[in-house]
Amino acid sequence: MNGRPLRKALPAVPGWHDLDSDVPASRSTSNQSTGLPLPPIITRRPAHPMFFAVSVVDSRGRVVAASIIDTLGWRPGHVVAFAVSEEQVVTVQRPLGTATPRSLRGTIRRSGRLILPATLRHRAGINQGNRLLLAANETSQLLQIYPALVLAAILQGHHDVNWRAR
Template sequence: MAAIDRDGWLADAVVVPALGWLSGTRVDVRVRGGLVVVTADSQAVFRVTRPGQVRLPATVRHWCGLTAGSRLLLVADPAMGRLVVHPPAAVHAMIISFQAAAWDGEAA
């Protein structure tokens, strides 16, 4: 879990470095199915600044309803070379779905 700051920066000392992204690594940031997917791309505009710091653009933050202090679930997928950022709405939907399955489809 990480919080996003007012300028869209998220920092994590473990998850982002697990991808091998160093300062200066160019990254592509896209929204897919309500999740933010960050991948290394030598042609991308955005960069990892310091180890573990990635900035989510304002348009992405707006689409996902992210504000300063929003807590995000970060998942590194080193095999695929991507960071998947789960906004609060996505985490909430996963919890509701998981609980419904645990109670055989009954509302919790």
Template sequence: MIEPIVPPPPVQERIHGAMPVRSVPREADASLIYGMSVVGEGGRVTARAVLDTLGWQPGTRLSLSCPDDQLILLRPAADGSITVTAGGYLRVPVRTRRRVGLSYGDLVLVMAHRRCGGVLIHPPAALDGLLASSRRLLEVVP
């Protein structure tokens, strides 16, 4: 049998360049739920899909805290100060909105954990910090 004539890899690399190494994307964590919402009048945040997945029905009482004065954390609590409204949305109090720099019309990331039952609302400033390395890719002028 006659062996095929194939140039050795270094010659192929000189002609075509090195083969790109592709990373395999990791799978998303199934216990996390994400949604996006625009902050409406009176601090209204609509995240119906997230709330429905957690089983938070209208009338569910929630406690509210602000970890590091950057995020809004909500958890079910019998004596909570926030209530899921009949329309299936949340109203973030004005003091909390000011504390985290949240304004009318801002787009927020709403993140929940299925097993732990908490919701985190990420204001734009928090997203800027989380996505700083990705933003650098956009800022490169070709």
């Protein structure tokens, strides 16, 4: 185009100063915009970087998670332990010992798949065809799996939005 980086050509957006140190804070927090009003942008950053993927559960409980597994540095053959919270969020981690029951342990497959044990799927209400949000925290070496129903509850509780059709 004109040889300038794209971000320099864009108008200032509130909160961008947190994301791009090249934009002065005074320019990015100006509310004297003549365009459409924008909602406030969340500038609070998580304490640790998070990585996300979406996957679907097949009939045998397999979940494709290759990109997330690679991000965590887990390799085929690594043993993982599964746990389910009261909120039906599944946590996956490399076990420190053998305290995890065999029914809640698994192995990373060569194809980059995790197999969610049947016991775990039943406890978390996960069925064939369900979409799952995979959220990995590289620092703590944890993978959390959120079923769609859990995400819907989180979103409805987080926003003061009337989700009914008008």
